[in-house]
Amino acid sequence: MTLLDVGGLTVTGRHLIVDGVDLNVSRGETVGLVGESGSGKSLTARAVAGLLPKGLTATGSVTLSGRELLGARERLLRSVRGSQVALLMQDPFAMLNPLRTAGAHVAESLPRLPRAARRAEVLRRLAEVGIADPSVAGRHPFQLSGGMRQRVALAAALARDPELLIADEPTTALDATTQHEILMLLRGVQRARGMGVLLITHDLRVAFELCDRVSVMYAGRIVESGPGSGVAGAPAHPYTSGLLAALPSVTVTLPRLEAVPGSVPHAEDVTDVCAFAARCGQAEPECGQARPPLRELSPGRRTACLYEVRPRPRTAPPALAPDAAPAGGTLLRVEELRKEYGGHVALGGVSLDVGAGESVGVVGESGSGKTTLARCVLGLATPDGGRVELAGLDVTPGARAARREGAHRLVQCVFQDPSTSLNPALTVGAMLAEAAAQGRAEGRPSVAELLDLVGLPTAYASRRPRALSGGERQRVAIARALAVRPALLICDEPTASLDVSVQAHVLELLRTIRRELGTALLFITHDLAVVRQIADRTMVLFRGEVVESGETARVLDAPAHDYTRRLLASVPPTP
Amino acid sequence: MAVLTLLARRLAAALVLLGVLSALTFGLLAASPGGPEQVLLGSRPSTAETRAAIRAEYHLDDPFPVRYARWLGDAVRGDFGVSIYSREPVTDVIADRMPVTASLAGYALLLTVAVGVPLGLVAAMRRGGALDQGITLAALVTLAIPPFALSILLLYGFAVALGWFPVFGAGETPLDRIVHLTLPAIALAGAQTAMVVRQMRAAALDLAGQDFLTFARARGLPRRRIWLGYALRNAALPVLTVGGLLLAANLTGSLFVEQAFGLHGLGALLIGAIGQKDIPVVQALVLLGGAIVVAVNLLIDLAYLAVDPRVRHGAVTS
Amino acid sequence: MRGVLVTVLALAAVAAVAGSWLAPYDPAAQDLALGAAGPSAAHWLGTDDLGRDVLSRLLAGAGSALFWPVLVALGTTALSTSLGLLAGYRLGWVDALMMRIIDLAIAMPGMLVLIVVVGVLGGGYGWAVLAMAVLFTPGDIRVVRSLTLAQRGLAYAEAARTLGLRPARVMFRHLLPNLAPTVVANALLSFVAALVSLAGLSFLGIGLPAGTPDWGLMVEENRGLLDLNPWAALAPVILITLVATAATLLGDRLFETLSEGGAR
Amino acid sequence: GSAQRGGGAGRDTLVWASGAAPNSLDIAHGFNGASTTIQMAVLDTMVTLDDRGVPAPALAASWTQPDPASYEFTLREGVKFTDGSALTADDAAYSLRRHLDPAVASQAASYFTTVKKVEAVGADKVRVTLNRPNPAFLAVAAVAWQVVPRKLAEAHPKDLGSPEVGTIGTGPFKVVKFSLTSGTVLERNDAYWGPKPALRRIEIKSITDAETLRMAVRSGEVDGTDGLNARDARKWTGLPGVTTFFYPSNNIAYLTMAVGAGPLKDVHVRWAIAHAVDRAALTNLMTAGHGGPATAMLPRPQLTAVYGDAVPAFPDQPLDLAAAKAELAKSAYPDGFTLSVPYATGGDSATVMQAVAADLAKIGIKIVLEPNPGDKYMARMMAHDRLGIQYVSLTYGTPDPIEVLPDMISRGAAEPQGFNFSGYGSADLDARLDTFASATGEARKTQLTGLLTEIAEQVPYVPLFYTDNAVALSDRFTATFGTWRFNYLTLVRPASGS
Ligand SMILES: Nc1ncnc2c1ncn2[C@@H]1O[C@H](COP(=O)(O)OP(=O)(O)OP(=O)(O)O)[C@@H](O)[C@H]1O
Numbered sequence A: 001m002t003l004l005d006v007g008g009l010t011v012t013g014r015h016l017i018v019d020g021v022d023l024n025v026s027r028g029e030t031v032g033l034v035g036e037s038g039s040g041k042s043l044t045a046r047a048v049a050g051l052l053p054k055g056l057t058a059t060g061s062v063t064l065s066g067r068e069l070l071g072a073r074e075r076l077l078r079s080v081r082g083s084q085v086a087l088l089m090q091d092p093f094a095m096l097n098p099l100r101t102a103g104a105h106v107a108e109s110l111p112r113l114p115r116a117a118r119r120a121e122v123l124r125r126l127a128e129v130g131i132a133d134p135s136v137a138g139r140h141p142f143q144l145s146g147g148m149r150q151r152v153a154l155a156a157a158l159a160r161d162p163e164l165l166i167a168d169e170p171t172t173a174l175d176a177t178t179q180h181e182i183l184m185l186l187r188g189v190q191r192a193r194g195m196g197v198l199l200i201t202h203d204l205r206v207a208f209e210l211c212d213r214v215s216v217m218y219a220g221r222i223v224e225s226g227p228g229s230g231v232a233g234a235p236a237h238p239y240t241s242g243l244l245a246a247l248p249s250v251t252v253t254l255p256r257l258e259a260v261p262g263s264v265p266h267a268e269d270v271t272d273v274c275a276f277a278a279r280c281g282q283a284e285p286e287c288g289q290a291r292p293p294l295r296e297l298s299p300g301r302r303t304a305c306l307y308e309v310r311p312r313p314r315t316a317p318p319a320l321a322p323d324a325a326p327a328g329g330t331l332l333r334v335e336e337l338r339k340e341y342g343g344h345v346a347l348g349g350v351s352l353d354v355g356a357g358e359s360v361g362v363v364g365e366s367g368s369g370k371t372t373l374a375r376c377v378l379g380l381a382t383p384d385g386g387r388v389e390l391a392g393l394d395v396t397p398g399a400r401a402a403r404r405e406g407a408h409r410l411v412q413c414v415f416q417d418p419s420t421s422l423n424p425a426l427t428v429g430a431m432l433a434e435a436a437a438q439g440r441a442e443g444r445p446s447v448a449e450l451l452d453l454v455g456l457p458t459a460y461a462s463r464r465p466r467a468l469s470g471g472e473r474q475r476v477a478i479a480r481a482l483a484v485r486p487a488l489l490i491c492d493e494p495t496a497s498l499d500v501s502v503q504a505h506v507l508e509l510l511r512t513i514r515r516e517l518g519t520a521l522l523f524i525t526h527d528l529a530v531v532r533q534i535a536d537r538t539m540v541l542f543r544g545e546v547v548e549s550g551e552t553a554r555v556l557d558a559p560a561h562d563y564t565r566r567l568l569a570s571v572p573p574t575p
Numbered sequence B: 001m002a003v004l005t006l007l008a009r010r011l012a013a014a015l016v017l018l019g020v021l022s023a024l025t026f027g028l029l030a031a032s033p034g035g036p037e038q039v040l041l042g043s044r045p046s047t048a049e050t051r052a053a054i055r056a057e058y059h060l061d062d063p064f065p066v067r068y069a070r071w072l073g074d075a076v077r078g079d080f081g082v083s084i085y086s087r088e089p090v091t092d093v094i095a096d097r098m099p100v101t102a103s104l105a106g107y108a109l110l111l112t113v114a115v116g117v118p119l120g121l122v123a124a125m126r127r128g129g130a131l132d133q134g135i136t137l138a139a140l141v142t143l144a145i146p147p148f149a150l151s152i153l154l155l156y157g158f159a160v161a162l163g164w165f166p167v168f169g170a171g172e173t174p175l176d177r178i179v180h181l182t183l184p185a186i187a188l189a190g191a192q193t194a195m196v197v198r199q200m201r202a203a204a205l206d207l208a209g210q211d212f213l214t215f216a217r218a219r220g221l222p223r224r225r226i227w228l229g230y231a232l233r234n235a236a237l238p239v240l241t242v243g244g245l246l247l248a249a250n251l252t253g254s255l256f257v258e259q260a261f262g263l264h265g266l267g268a269l270l271i272g273a274i275g276q277k278d279i280p281v282v283q284a285l286v287l288l289g290g291a292i293v294v295a296v297n298l299l300i301d302l303a304y305l306a307v308d309p310r311v312r313h314g315a316v317t318s
Numbered sequence C: 001m002r003g004v005l006v007t008v009l010a011l012a013a014v015a016a017v018a019g020s021w022l023a024p025y026d027p028a029a030q031d032l033a034l035g036a037a038g039p040s041a042a043h044w045l046g047t048d049d050l051g052r053d054v055l056s057r058l059l060a061g062a063g064s065a066l067f068w069p070v071l072v073a074l075g076t077t078a079l080s081t082s083l084g085l086l087a088g089y090r091l092g093w094v095d096a097l098m099m100r101i102i103d104l105a106i107a108m109p110g111m112l113v114l115i116v117v118v119g120v121l122g123g124g125y126g127w128a129v130l131a132m133a134v135l136f137t138p139g140d141i142r143v144v145r146s147l148t149l150a151q152r153g154l155a156y157a158e159a160a161r162t163l164g165l166r167p168a169r170v171m172f173r174h175l176l177p178n179l180a181p182t183v184v185a186n187a188l189l190s191f192v193a194a195l196v197s198l199a200g201l202s203f204l205g206i207g208l209p210a211g212t213p214d215w216g217l218m219v220e221e222n223r224g225l226l227d228l229n230p231w232a233a234l235a236p237v238i239l240i241t242l243v244a245t246a247a248t249l250l251g252d253r254l255f256e257t258l259s260e261g262g263a264r
Numbered sequence D: 001g002s003a004q005r006g007g008g009a010g011r012d013t014l015v016w017a018s019g020a021a022p023n024s025l026d027i028a029h030g031f032n033g034a035s036t037t038i039q040m041a042v043l044d045t046m047v048t049l050d051d052r053g054v055p056a057p058a059l060a061a062s063w064t065q066p067d068p069a070s071y072e073f074t075l076r077e078g079v080k081f082t083d084g085s086a087l088t089a090d091d092a093a094y095s096l097r098r099h100l101d102p103a104v105a106s107q108a109a110s111y112f113t114t115v116k117k118v119e120a121v122g123a124d125k126v127r128v129t130l131n132r133p134n135p136a137f138l139a140v141a142a143v144a145w146q147v148v149p150r151k152l153a154e155a156h157p158k159d160l161g162s163p164e165v166g167t168i169g170t171g172p173f174k175v176v177k178f179s180l181t182s183g184t185v186l187e188r189n190d191a192y193w194g195p196k197p198a199l200r201r202i203e204i205k206s207i208t209d210a211e212t213l214r215m216a217v218r219s220g221e222v223d224g225t226d227g228l229n230a231r232d233a234r235k236w237t238g239l240p241g242v243t244t245f246f247y248p249s250n251n252i253a254y255l256t257m258a259v260g261a262g263p264l265k266d267v268h269v270r271w272a273i274a275h276a277v278d279r280a281a282l283t284n285l286m287t288a289g290h291g292g293p294a295t296a297m298l299p300r301p302q303l304t305a306v307y308g309d310a311v312p313a314f315p316d317q318p319l320d321l322a323a324a325k326a327e328l329a330k331s332a333y334p335d336g337f338t339l340s341v342p343y344a345t346g347g348d349s350a351t352v353m354q355a356v357a358a359d360l361a362k363i364g365i366k367i368v369l370e371p372n373p374g375d376k377y378m379a380r381m382m383a384h385d386r387l388g389i390q391y392v393s394l395t396y397g398t399p400d401p402i403e404v405l406p407d408m409i410s411r412g413a414a415e416p417q418g419f420n421f422s423g424y425g426s427a428d429l430d431a432r433l434d435t436f437a438s439a440t441g442e443a444r445k446t447q448l449t450g451l452l453t454e455i456a457e458q459v460p461y462v463p464l465f466y467t468d469n470a471v472a473l474s475d476r477f478t479a480t481f482g483t484w485r486f487n488y489l490t491l492v493r494p495a496s497g498s
């Protein structure tokens, strides 16, 4: 029986954002809504719960158990929320009131109960989400880890036993192992209660692993839907197919990561055409003439493409030996690096070598000290002990300032967050020119050359960062780092917050650069699939210690350490 | 535990502050032209013997450090000297004036909170609407009127032209006092209320964008709980800081207001004492001002401690 | 709204620069026989008790009424921005020392000290203006510092440091533009606070020489004339309020525009 | 409408407001208008002045002058302090003697510099011996020889008259409450030896802000005040239900010019200035018709006391810009000069100096006004620091010119702390002052005319105007005020009609 039925949902703000979305969720069913950032997934979810931000309006229909919610009075919505439909949001760090305890969050969501019974009920609900320790109920959010917070939030969301749970990227902010735990927990609860779940994610692998049915969203509309396995196995829309091709694999090193060219258009601009036509490899004139309907291929299987999708050639394993072995000697040598933050050990004696032209991956969960390691090498943090040597030069920060003179020509960095990696006040051109001026005078690259290197049009020089997409920003950041022609480029999770397609683009770019410029890479990531694609050697960091290191293939295929195995187990299978 | 360390740290800081403040004012007053002789002698010719006697009595010929040390020694024992102007002990003079200023400041604070907080919330709720624009503009204008001008306008409008309120004095009975202090309190509260409205509005708007508020609504929590448990409580933190600063600012604000409304409070006392070179009184008042600011800051910290668990557990320092 | 705002400030600026030329009478010219009189065709806003033309005095006074607050705002902003940037960027002992001093300064009953300083030392506006700038600065330093602290941890700032740029360049070319919304808004708030506070000092009889055509002083000198010519005191109050409102509003607007413009 | 009328009390209760707060009920520390007004209602002086300013009996029923430099007073019989104790000659003698004691640091000390000895001779007699004859002694005594119980004064050498100690007198009223904040309350002394006061109770507040004060009177919250200025007459006379009384005051306002150095040393410059200042306009501005232009350097009542109605004409410099310019041309500064002039903020001097500056600008003398807080200005003046052109307005207590003239033109007063701000003086002048001090009859007139003529010719001072005293009273009360009646609280009585 259909629990949630969304028909022709549109959300409009200053522009059209969500354009005619149809969705339905039945009891006991998990439906996945996938799509790239900005495609309108969150707004769809919030429209369903009647919680659109101020200034946005929804039309169409949203019925829950036969009751129309769209345009309903706030009074009715309040009675429906929590008891029939619950919403779980992306960021566990922002979702809980910092001033209330975990228990209070659950308790206030419960229906009226006597005091003592209420306390017992709170503990029972916490136990349901895997929190057995009763003292957690008395703790405040800031005293809990991200995973714990997400569990508490889940318990609070489920406190009134809703029939439908909308989970908007509930695990994106968590690291791989925790992500895995929370998803499994979600599945367990869903099964136990027979709830309907609408799971919103941008991670195709998660969707396919967890969901009965999957809808793929693009530029505010659904372009394909069907059973998870069906969509994964035989995508019926070129967009889905492109996304799948861009997905890095944890088991094989792909010769080429296929990115979908271009970027997602605004829903507003493509109302009357196929939204994907501009980026589609098999587009026909017809695609630009009318909006293709969501046609039924087979029962439960729909696509918004007029044609059959040509299968993409996918290279079979074993694909490629790692890139040519490093020439030259050791470029970076880190010995027994140690760093504490107020008694908390961030690095507990880490040693590593990077040869000239070599690519080394560093993996580990959140808080394992990856960024700290990078910052110590870059001279942005002063280690408490150990040595950092670059091309035979002791550049240990804090030792003697003068020694680092010139270190910036040896090592540069690309940071994780594309939203802050560029100075919003400067144009791309100014940024690149300034960076190039820091390099040696001979062979100094021009702004145009740098933009060309990362595959951006020269006209971008006059743009400011806010006019760039996330992937473009990371490419500018890479260009900026390369401007001084460093021997080593440290990449601190440069793709962690990018969509798969953009990620593929950036990874491919880095591989090319390494190949063509001979720049060595120290690639930091928590994503094992990414490290498989880019690193010759990999080391696994766990609580500030290196627990395993070796050839990437060896580490991933035959993990020796328990932690590495746990990391591997939490990666959803690549379809 | 956190409370104790906080108290200890604050106490030490307060001592340093008061020390610096007292040395500063003492030095300033000592360096300024004219001395207490003029006050003591009035604007009349005087004899040389009288002047010598006064200089001896007030140790005016001692070097500055000696005078400061003497003053400090007495002050530590709670003796702030005798007012040159009225010959009463300074502590008595201040104690005599304190009730007026305290009631005025308290009344004004009450008005500020009672008016400012709801108005700020309402403005935030109706963001962009006519009501919001009205409130925002009114707050802006109130903020821009100099407090003394507001006093004069209120005095003319409500006390003289309409005759609803008395023109001067602080009243004797409690009820009388409320009637007498209403206009001064409004004059004093005006700019502060405007600040609180702005702050409250900003805090509430900031809050409205927070995930945890959306999550609370998504769980179908009752409206009352969302307003009190979420909006008000979380917005209280930034507002609290401003409120505390305002309480301290009351001190100076009351100076203008007391002057205009003919109230014999601490502000009027300070103005008078400065004019009369009544150094012991000025000195004690400045110290009192410093002590009040310190105390208010401490209160804010304690309030943070009570409201914000992160501070309580030393996770962040306010 | 925006039009009104700009008009008010533009008129104020014109009056500040060219007020003395625009004035229909010599602002100091007395007509003791006329004394305080209400508005008339000859004197649009009437005269004060020395028979001086109120309108002319308002126009001539715009300069001093606005110049000093602008000076305070500029001084405060320049000082607090550079010191705040330095403390927030450099950290270490510079920061620790500066923060200790600022803690102390902020805990001082500022206005009280100001009145005592200026009241006791006497002397003129110079002291008042200087004292006010000194008073406003610590709070602003703190704000700039905390913003700097937040910005310096962002990737673009770390990238700038990684590129080996000189600290001054990182601070002023990279960090400063991103603090602009707050710095600009704060500067306008300082202007407003100085405008209102200096008028308050004049009200207490501290500051400018008698007879100077200054708005704050005019309120003080003419408030006894409310029965004879209310405009002599009301007009300057209205002007102060109008300019202060417009400046605050402009600050709010600029803050919004600038932070939107810089939004990432 | 009004919130409160007359404090709502009975018709024999007066709510009075002073423009400044009284600070002491002891004249030794509270020799100022607000304080003395209360002292005069509570304390009796040995002698008093009659309507013409002639010394008359008060606590002293009579007195004799055994020789020109000594007086012997006989106390009135049966006078009691309000605490019930009897007034003794010892009390009276001690009350004067304490002003001579430097340890008391009395503000009245300078009034009694000629007193050598004060002693009680017998139960009801007090003898005062002076260093030299002083015709002003009795007039001064009428102001400052207030009698308090010796016991009380001795017990509180430092804080007699303070709010904590208060005072005890024999006067028409007694102090019920004396607070610097909530005001003073006086009640009728039913055992008063003189005529019974018309008022039963007087509540005295202080309102320092002139406008607030006016509004308080206007709203009826206050029945009467002396805290107004004649120049504000226009604002006060219009108040409904309020009558403003004006009566001549023993005062004079003038400009002093420091003749010691600089342009002002040149007598032509001084003449030029005197010609240029529009005294008529200034008088009108500052007195609003309740006063008059000053023609000589003495308060009008003092002139009258010496000359009666036949005041001689002294040399004068009438308003005449041409003459002013001509004088300036004769000086070393034909093109004028610039002078920095300090003034006290918030007082009359600000207004007067602005007007003077405007007048002098017309002949090329530029005055740069330099604001000073009141106390700093006073300190600077008294220290004779950088004197130039200054505005001075003085009110005197006695009808005798000898109270004024030495202050103005003796070399002794030209030192710091003296009142001779012009620094004008000479040995010859000092000698003439001395002879004048003890002269009587026609000789006195001649000598005074000589002195005043010299001042008028040399112009160290430019006399400006006299101002009347002003008292505003609610129509529920009335009073008959006089120049020499310092105890005006006792003069107020309920209006017969109300
Ligand atoms: N409050 C709002 N007002 C106006 N536009 C908005 C608002 N919130 C989101 N948008 C716009 O709507 C579009 C879709 O946003 P939405 O948050 O639904 O995307 P999403 O698919 O959830 O992406 P992500 O994976 O980044 O969360 C985006 O282009 C965004 O800029």
Ligand SMILES: Nc1ncnc2c1ncn2[C@@H]1O[C@H](COP(=O)(O)OP(=O)(O)OP(=O)(O)O)[C@@H](O)[C@H]1O
Pocket: A341, A344, A345, A346, A364, A365, A366, A367, A368, A369, A370, A371, A372, A373, A526
């Ligand atoms: N400036 C700092 N002050 C205090 N603690 C810090 C600081 N920087 C890092 N840490 C702590 O050091 C540990 C390692 O942090 P680091 O940022 O290196 O982890 P990471 O592996 O990069 O994690 P993530 O994947 O979340 O980026 C964490 O526990 C973190 O809380």
Ligand SMILES: [Mg+2]
Pocket: A041, A042, A043, A168, A169
């Ligand atoms: Mg989203």
Ligand SMILES: [Mg+2]
Pocket: A370, A371, A372, A492
């Ligand atoms: Mg990291």
